[in-house]
Amino acid sequence: MVDMESMARALRLTFRQSAEGLIIEESLGKRATLCAISNGNHFVRVTSRNADVPERMIQLSSTPLTAQSRIYLPINQACRLLTLWLNRPVEYNEATGRITASLKAQDIVESVATIGLIKKSEEQGGGDGNGSQNKSAKTVITGIDVENRANGSIITFMASGPLAQAALLKPDTEGNIYFSFDNASCDVDALTKVYKSGMVRAITAKQFPDAGLQFTIALDTRSSVINSVDFQYNKKNNSYAIYTRSNADVEAIRIKEKEQQIAQVLSRDVEKWKLNTIVLDAGHGGKDPGAIGGNGTQEKDVVLNIVHDLGTFIEQKWPDVRVIYTRKDNTFIPLHERGKIANRHGGKLFISVHCNASPNHSARGSEVYILGAHKNQAALDVAMLENAVIRNEADYQNEYKGFTEEHLIMSSMAQNAFAKQSTTLAQDILQPSSRKVVNSNRAVRQAGFMVLWTPSMPSALVEVGYVSNPAEEQILRDRQEQAKIAYGIFKGIQIYRKNYETSTMASMNQ
Numbered sequence: 001m002v003d004m005e006s007m008a009r010a011l012r013l014t015f016r017q018s019a020e021g022l023i024i025e026e027s028l029g030k031r032a033t034l035c036a037i038s039n040g041n042h043f044v045r046v047t048s049r050n051a052d053v054p055e056r057m058i059q060l061s062s063t064p065l066t067a068q069s070r071i072y073l074p075i076n077q078a079c080r081l082l083t084l085w086l087n088r089p090v091e092y093n094e095a096t097g098r099i100t101a102s103l104k105a106q107d108i109v110e111s112v113a114t115i116g117l118i119k120k121s122e123e124q125g126g127g128d129g130n131g132s133q134n135k136s137a138k139t140v141i142t143g144i145d146v147e148n149r150a151n152g153s154i155i156t157f158m159a160s161g162p163l164a165q166a167a168l169l170k171p172d173t174e175g176n177i178y179f180s181f182d183n184a185s186c187d188v189d190a191l192t193k194v195y196k197s198g199m200v201r202a203i204t205a206k207q208f209p210d211a212g213l214q215f216t217i218a219l220d221t222r223s224s225v226i227n228s229v230d231f232q233y234n235k236k237n238n239s240y241a242i243y244t245r246s247n248a249d250v251e252a253i254r255i256k257e258k259e260q261q262i263a264q265v266l267s268r269d270v271e272k273w274k275l276n277t278i279v280l281d282a283g284h285g286g287k288d289p290g291a292i293g294g295n296g297t298q299e300k301d302v303v304l305n306i307v308h309d310l311g312t313f314i315e316q317k318w319p320d321v322r323v324i325y326t327r328k329d330n331t332f333i334p335l336h337e338r339g340k341i342a343n344r345h346g347g348k349l350f351i352s353v354h355c356n357a358s359p360n361h362s363a364r365g366s367e368v369y370i371l372g373a374h375k376n377q378a379a380l381d382v383a384m385l386e387n388a389v390i391r392n393e394a395d396y397q398n399e400y401k402g403f404t405e406e407h408l409i410m411s412s413m414a415q416n417a418f419a420k421q422s423t424t425l426a427q428d429i430l431q432p433s434s435r436k437v438v439n440s441n442r443a444v445r446q447a448g449f450m451v452l453w454t455p456s457m458p459s460a461l462v463e464v465g466y467v468s469n470p471a472e473e474q475i476l477r478d479r480q481e482q483a484k485i486a487y488g489i490f491k492g493i494q495i496y497r498k499n500y501e502t503s504t505m506a507s508m509n510q
């Protein structure tokens, strides 16, 4: 504890005792200010001889004590008070036990300016200043709102009742700021709160017996330095707002936020690229039987069974993959509708299953096609055969307008992003390990299949064999052979999926 009179004398300040307490005066040039310290009052009043300079209050964290008619303060409190009042550093060195005071005013105005005061007399207007008339009307702090910004925060105290005299103390070394009200109250428990994120870590309310109310606001000073703290009274909604600003690197925060956004988009992309929906298209159906074998085997029945088995394999082996069927029974689905179904369900892969037919009954084997300009007459023949169904469709002239060679090339280009993947898919289905597809020894072909035109995803059309070849027709109509063929296609998709996900994820992590 230090004797404030001795402190004043050491600092070449004049002082006198008055009814209010100890009055210390600094008369430096024009700016003469008085500091009134009263026994038992934790607010120190600073006034100026110049009537234009507003009165301000400096709050002490402990009340002054009087002994033998002298006023004492804890040494740290005394130094802080003098520093704030005089605008020049007065420091106590604990190690040496010395108090050092600069006689030269330093520009610490900013930190002093952070100490705000709302005077009650503002509200009283032209009254005679007799404060006792309003003493019964108490201010109630009804709520606290904390708004976090990139480099600071706004803490708003909502109030009811008259304007209270309020004072704000700048942060101490631990990052606590003290906000005090005279003649005020609040629900202490309700307004004491810990905050999980943001600059404000906790707010503690404390009610004093003399109707003083103090909020201790603990700020997060671990990663940034608090540059300034100030406050404002908002008459409109009777609230007091404290503004804190830190040296937080706003640019760094923005970059971090941007990175988080990108990471989010990337994870959405990963989701988007995940091979999690496979569309299976059994060719033909309903009024369109497709190719018919010498023994009356209909393509639409064979491929429906194969697609059913293929879907079952996928669902059993990959529970995370959704299987969409363009048809599950003997119904007619227009070709353009099949691609639309695939797009509507967000398909990642489109596989159309067909049986081939040829006037040459010895033609045999399986083939896998992707969309593109026909490379040869044979491919064109297959495309023409499969596209022939269009004529069965009621409104084909409108639905397939522009389905010309030229448009096929264009749509093929539009599908360019998927063209490579489609080729890979087709190749994988043709792999020896997946060759349960009948006698496959042919290469991936390109042809203008209408059904491959619309889906916006890697697509392939599998011709599982020739129903026009008597030997292959026997195999194709056998239920067990159908399952084997389906398993062969599944193995191809499995190879494709493994390579696809490995390469996609690798490129995304770059």
Ligand SMILES: [Zn+2]
Pocket: 283, 284, 290, 291, 299, 353, 354, 355, 386
């Ligand atoms: Zn077909």
